[in-house]
Amino acid sequence: xxxxxxxxxxxxxxxxxxxxxxxxxxxxxxxxxxxxxxxxxxxxxxxxxxxxxxxxxxxxxxxxxxxxxxxxxxxxxxxxxxxxxxxxxxxxxxxxxxxxxxxxxxxxxxxxxxxxxxxxxxxxxxxxxxxxxxxxxxxxxxxxxxxxxxxxxxxxxxxxxxxxxxxxxxxxxxxxxxxxxxxxxxxxxxxxxxxxxxxxxxxxxxxxxxxxxxxx
Amino acid sequence: xxxxxxxxxxxxxxxxxxxxxxxxxxxxxxxxxxxxxxxxxxxxxxxxxxxxxxxxxxxxxxxxxxxxxxxxxxxxxxxxxxxxxxxxxxxxxxxxxxxxxxxxxxxxxxxxxxxxxxxxxxxxxxxxxxxxxxxxxxxxxxxxxxxxxxxxxxxxxxxxxxxxxxxxxxxxxxxxxxxxxxxxxxxxxxxxxxxxxxxxxxxxxxxxxxxxxxxxxxxxxxxxxxxxxxxxxxxxxxxxxxxxxxxxxxxxxxxxxxxxxxxxxxxxxxxxxxxxxxxxxxxxxxxxxxxxxxxxxxxxxxxxxxxxxxxxxxxxxxxxxxxxxxxxxxxxxxxxxxxxxxxxxxxxxxxxxxxxxxxxxxxxxxxxxxxxxxxxxxxxxxxxxxxxxxx
Numbered sequence: 001x002x003x004x005x006x007x008x009x010x011x012x013x014x015x016x017x018x019x020x021x022x023x024x025x026x027x028x029x030x031x032x033x034x035x036x037x038x039x040x041x042x043x044x045x046x047x048x049x050x051x052x053x054x055x056x057x058x059x060x061x062x063x064x065x066x067x068x069x070x071x072x073x074x075x076x077x078x079x080x081x082x083x084x085x086x087x088x089x090x091x092x093x094x095x096x097x098x099x100x101x102x103x104x105x106x107x108x109x110x111x112x113x114x115x116x117x118x119x120x121x122x123x124x125x126x127x128x129x130x131x132x133x134x135x136x137x138x139x140x141x142x143x144x145x146x147x148x149x150x151x152x153x154x155x156x157x158x159x160x161x162x163x164x165x166x167x168x169x170x171x172x173x174x175x176x177x178x179x180x181x182x183x184x185x186x187x188x189x190x191x192x193x194x195x196x197x198x199x200x201x202x203x204x205x206x207x208x209x210x211x212x213x214x215x216x
Numbered sequence: 217x218x219x220x221x222x223x224x225x226x227x228x229x230x231x232x233x234x235x236x237x238x239x240x241x242x243x244x245x246x247x248x249x250x251x252x253x254x255x256x257x258x259x260x261x262x263x264x265x266x267x268x269x270x271x272x273x274x275x276x277x278x279x280x281x282x283x284x285x286x287x288x289x290x291x292x293x294x295x296x297x298x299x300x301x302x303x304x305x306x307x308x309x310x311x312x313x314x315x316x317x318x319x320x321x322x323x324x325x326x327x328x329x330x331x332x333x334x335x336x337x338x339x340x341x342x343x344x345x346x347x348x349x350x351x352x353x354x355x356x357x358x359x360x361x362x363x364x365x366x367x368x369x370x371x372x373x374x375x376x377x378x379x380x381x382x383x384x385x386x387x388x389x390x391x392x393x394x395x396x397x398x399x400x401x402x403x404x405x406x407x408x409x410x411x412x413x414x415x416x417x418x419x420x421x422x423x424x425x426x427x428x429x430x431x432x433x434x435x436x437x438x439x440x441x442x443x444x445x446x447x448x449x450x451x452x453x454x455x456x457x458x459x460x461x462x463x464x465x466x467x468x469x470x471x472x473x474x475x476x477x478x479x480x481x482x483x484x485x486x487x488x489x490x491x492x493x494x495x496x497x498x499x500x501x502x503x504x505x506x507x508x509x510x511x512x513x514x515x516x517x518x519x520x521x522x523x524x525x526x527x528x529x530x531x532x533x534x535x536x537x538x539x540x541x542x543x544x545x546x547x548x549x550x551x552x553x554x555x556x557x558x559x560x561x562x563x564x565x566x567x568x569x570x571x572x573x574x575x576x577x578x579x580x581x582x583x584x585x586x587x588x589x590x591x592x593x594x595x596x597x598x599x600x601x602x603x604x605x606x607x
Contacts, residue, residue, distance in 0.1 A: 051430070055266035055347070056398040058425040069301050069310045069344040070268070086312060087266055088297060089349065103573065105426060105580070140424065140580075148580055150573050207266060208426040212567070212574050 051100055051211035054089045054184070058107060059138045059205035070186075070204035083187045084116075084204050091182035092211055093157060099182055100211040101152045104129065106186065107140045107206025114202035116141065119185045120151055138205035150212060157182070184209060261288065263604075264348035264399040266297075271343040271403055273335040280332040281346065281401040284444045284486055284602045288392045289324030293317060296331055298346040303339030310344040324392070326444070328486060328600075348399075394605040395430045397441065398422075401600045404484055409448075409597040410587070417459050417586040420598060424463070424582045428575065430605055431566040437576070439566040440521060440559075440606035443489035445471060448597040449478045456596025457511055459586040460489060460562060464579065467519045467533065467563045470511025475590065484599050495529055496555040503529055503548050504539070505558070514538045518546065519563040524556035533563065561606075 070085045091099035104118050110133065118129035129151060131143045143149040186204060263285040273279045294317045299310040315331075331348070335341045400422060402410055410420045429439025443460050455473040462468075471489040478485060493505040505518075512518065516536045523529040527550065534546035562583070565576025575581075583603075589596035 050393055052262040052349075052395060053265045053397055054262060056426060057265075057267035057345070057400075058422055059268075069270075069299070069342065083309070085299070085309075085345070087347070088312075089262065089347075103428075146573075148573060148575065206424075209266070210428060 050092050051213045052089075052092065054102065054209040054211065055087060055207040056210075057207050071202060083185050084202070085186050085207075087184045087186075087209070088181055089184075091157060098156050099153045100213055101150050102184070103148055103150055103208070103210050103212050104184075105140055105148045105206075105208035106131070106143075106204070107138055108133070108202060108204050109135050109138050110202045111136065116202060116204075117187050118149075118151070119187065120153065120182060138203075140206065148208075261394070261396065262347065262349040263287075263396045264346065265396065266345060266347040267398070267400050268345040269343055269400070269402055273333060273341045273343065275335060275338045275340060278332055278334040279343070279403040279405055280330050281343070281403060282328050282330050282446060282484070282600055283348065283399045283401050284326060284328050284446065284600055285396055285399060285604060286326045286394060287323055287350075288394065294329065294348055294350060296346065296348050298331070298333075299344040300333075301342040301344050303337070303341045310342075326488075328446070392607050394607055397427050397429070397603040397605070398425060399600070399602040402598070404599050409599060411595050411597045412456075412587060413589050413592055413595045415588050415590065415592060417457075417588045420585050420587055420601065422583075422585050422601065424584065427462075427562075427564045427581050427583050427603070429564045429566040431569070432607070436566050438521065438561070438563050440561045441564055441603050442491070442606050443469070443471075443562075444486065444600070444602045445489070445598055446484045446486050446600035447473055447477075448482055448484045448599070449475070449594055450481055450597070451591075451594035452478060452481060454589060454591040454594030454596075456587060456589045456594075458489065458598070459511070461584045461586070462562045462564055463582045463584055464565075465519070465533070465563045465581075466517050468512070468516050469518075469560060469562055472509035472511040474509060475594075484597070486600075491559045491561060492557060493560065494555070494557050495523070497528055497548070497552050499551065499553050501548050501551050502545050505544050505546060506542055508542050510538075510542060510544055512536045512538050512544050518544070518560050520546075520558050521561040521563070523558035525554060528552050528554045528556065529558055
């Protein structure tokens with residue numbers, strides 16, 4: 001993503017380069033190309049700023065706020081146990097249609113040694129974020145030495161169902177809206193390092209996921 | 217006006233330079249712009265980021281979670297995603313469910329919205345987790361400030377139809393888009409509160425939460441945050457207080473609620489954590505900051521993020537001396553005589569595009585929320601802690 005000559009402030013869309021504050025004043029008037037250029041790139045820039053926090057949950061020190069529901073069943077095998085939690089959100093997209101990267105932090109504890117894995121479902125094959133940990137208390141876990149990790153996407157998302165049904169301009173009503181849904185899966189993966197008799201339990205106790213508009 | 221134009225083969229996105237001087241604007245370019253708005257601007261403010269209330273709902277009863285946030289005034293509907301443990305004891309993972317509610321009032325002022333769940337079974341059920349976001353409406357009304365993808369006008373280069381045209385798109389794009397950092401809630405029911413009867417500040421069920429603010433301007437280092445709570449008491453003689461801490465920068469702010477803040481026992485009221493002071497200096501470098509029931513204690517750090525005079529009260533972090541219930545002093549380092557106003561904030565760092573992970577200084581920003589009752593004879597309750605961007 002490049003910022004190029006894009007306007008730096010949201011206010012510029014109206015106050016400096018933008019359209020009049022009411023759409024009706026445009027009516028059927030032509031627009032200068034330079035102005036339309038600014039407008040389009042303002043949109044791009046505002047879009048670039050529009051990242052959202054998907055998850056913000058951190059278990060506290062009291063007996064509330066922690067659920068053991070988001071857990072992996074004890075396992076001693078070598079295969080993943082499956083999803084602990086699946087999140088669905090509508091992704092914001094780069095101009096090329098690729099979802100913004102997401103920053104992920106995972107908090108959990110385990111009774112033994114567990115591996116936690118994060119996938120982005122729409123790009124399921126390309127995302128594997130794993131961490132092996134042994135913490136018995138609810139703490140943010142480290143992925144490769146840091147407790148956050150950026151997941152970058154490389155597959156463009158087609159907004160679902162946006163152009164499914166119109167064939168002439170004047171008569172067709174679109175009954176669907178764009179939906180660039182992205183699914184994030186937190187799952188537990190078994191590992192060979194697990195004991196065969198003492199199967200650990202993994203409990204998810206916190207999660208932070210936020211879209212990132214930068215281009216790491 | 218209807219313009220015949222090629223139907224774009226798929227949703228696209230305008231790129232810088234795509235609109236060329238001296239050339240007519242292709243309708244598809246405008247359509248691409250519309251798609252860009254729809255997919256990045258016009259949809260899905262996530263005002264309740266995923267969190268786990270772990271809220272148990274007894275058999276044949278209803279529990280309500282209430283959240284505070286400031287919508288941007290666009291037409292929208294709310295999409296709730298929640299995870300339910302049905303209490304059947306099968307050991308299955310909680311079921312992910314969804315519910316969509318259309319907002320009848322398009323508002324751009326801070327509001328409280330509710331999510332209720334009725335347990336009609338004989339099992340105790342549990343709302344394990346919940347998240348809420350705006351969902352694009354399929355059909356907008358004429359008064360809606362938004363994007364109407366269900367009409368052909370959207371594909372016209374320029375049309376004069378408010379709210380339904382490309383001009384409406386730009387109007388929509390000028391709405392204020394916030395980032396909602398967190399929105400935790402517990403039920404208003406008496407068995408579910410965050411509650412305390414001790415006068416010593418204690419943590420609620422949030423610890424080492426993460427805050428990373430949005431970088432709005434090229435020079436931004438921090439982003440301002442507005443914190444809100446919903447609180448109640450069981451004794452009208454006593455109130456309570458809330459302390460928000462940026463544990464990385466060691467910056468604090470307080471919400472002190474005297475007993476007069478509450479009119480009815482057990483009724484929850486919404487409060488903003490205050491951010492404003494008045495200040496005065498009389499021939500010295502010491503500025504006296506005044507706010508009713510400020511809550512600060514000597515040794516606390518305060519971050520002044522805006523002031524009417526950056527000469528007399530430069531922006532930055534100050535160590536506080538508490539001189540009264542309503543006054544604190546700071547050493548501005550500048551001798552002078554003046555008065556003015558200022559705001560304080562939590563100094564949460566914003567995204568840093570020079571860092572590989574976008575983190576300010578390469579580190580994560582954490583917060584904690586503590587609360588206390590004014591007196592051991594009274595219980596102080598919280599049912600919502602929310603934080604959103606100030607724009």
